[in-house]
Amino acid sequence: MASKEPLPETPERSSTSTLGDYELDTQYLMSNEKARKRNSSQQKRNWVFLAVNSFILLLNIGALLMMGVTKTVTVTHRENEFPDLPHQEWIDGVIDWELQVYDDQFTNHGQFRGVPRPELDDAWSEILQNFTLRIPKPGWRNASTPTSILTEWGDEEGGIMGTFSFLHNIHCLRTIRQYMLPDAYPKIAEKYKPGPNSPIPTHIDFLDHCIDILRQSELCHADMALMTFEWREGEHDPVNIHHTPHVCANPNKITKFLEQHTVFPFGLLRNPFNGEVPTWETNPV
Incomplete structure (x- = not known):
């Protein structure tokens, strides 16, 4: 059987083929353009979605930060919510709070304890060397009463x-x-000796008065440092532990303030x- 030979390309056939190819190309380009537009539109939607979510995330983070700041301020305010003293402005910035652990050891330990000795007396005196202060007038109380007058310093600063x-x-x-050591401090023992009708020293x-003031001071400040108890080998009863952190004022800053306002009460x-x-x-103790 004779094989079929391809038909010769006529102008009409060539034109039809070219037109078909053009239509295919046009469809292809249009399809690509539509796909590009779809992709571009999708990308825009993705960016808008990302931007919106990023904005919402930032808003949430900002809200959380604001909540945290508000909470911190509230807690700080509540923790420091003490009534102001009449002279609060004068002492603002003097107190810095910090944690300190007391020296709780027994026996002769530390410069303030143990048998009477010069270094012990010097240590106590050093604490009290800034006892009398120059307070700005009017002293945050009534200037005088019919039977009392505020004590003013007699120098130029007043x-x-x-x-x-x-x-x-x-x-x-x-x-x-x-007073507990009369042999070491006979002047104190003589000054505060008991009266005839009471074992309590009667010199004013x-x-x-001192003991009761200390009682009131402890109840007033209510140190809430927690002291636990423990059993110890060889001890019959539980022992309370004093070695615990306390909220204390920084002593160095207080001392500096005292030194700036101390006046020694002699001749003034x-x-x-x-x-x-x-x-x-005239009669120092």
């Missing part, structure tokens, strides 16, 4: 004579300690009612 409560309490503790009830005071100088100038 101001009111005063001290801080914690210094008064330390003075009380030192006096009680010295000073020691009794005179009683306005009788014209006399204080007894500590």
Whole structure:
């Protein structure tokens, strides 16, 4: 059988083939253009979606940060929500709180404890060397009453004579300690000897006053440091542990403030009612 030979290409056939190819190319280009537009549109939608979600994420992060800041401020405010003292502005910035552990060892330990000796007396005196302070007028209380007048310093700077409560309490503790050791501190023992009707020292009830002031101070400040108990080998009863952190004022900053305002009370005071100088100038203990 004879094989079929391809038909010769005529102008009409060639034109039809070219037109078909053109249509195919056009369809292909149009398809590509549509695909490109679809891809471009999809990319735009993706970017918009990403931008919107990023914006929402930033809003959430901002909200969380604001919540955190608000919470921190609230807690800080609540923790420091103490009533202001009348002289608060004068002492602002003096107290820096920090954690400290007490020296809780027994026996003769530390410069403030043990048998009477010069270095022990010097240590106690050093704490109290800034006892009397120059307070700005008017001293944050009424200037006077019919039977009392605020004590003013008699130098050019003037101001009111005063001290801080914690210094008064330390003075009380030192006096009680010295009273317990009459052989070492005979002047204190003589000054605060018991009266005929009471075992409590009757010199203006000073020691009794000191003990009660210390009681009130402890209840006032309510140190909430936690002391646990433990069993110890050889001990019959549980033993409480004093070695625990306490919230304390930084002593160095307080001392610096005291040194800036200390006035030594000698030669600057005179009683306005009788014209006399204080007894500590004529009869020091």
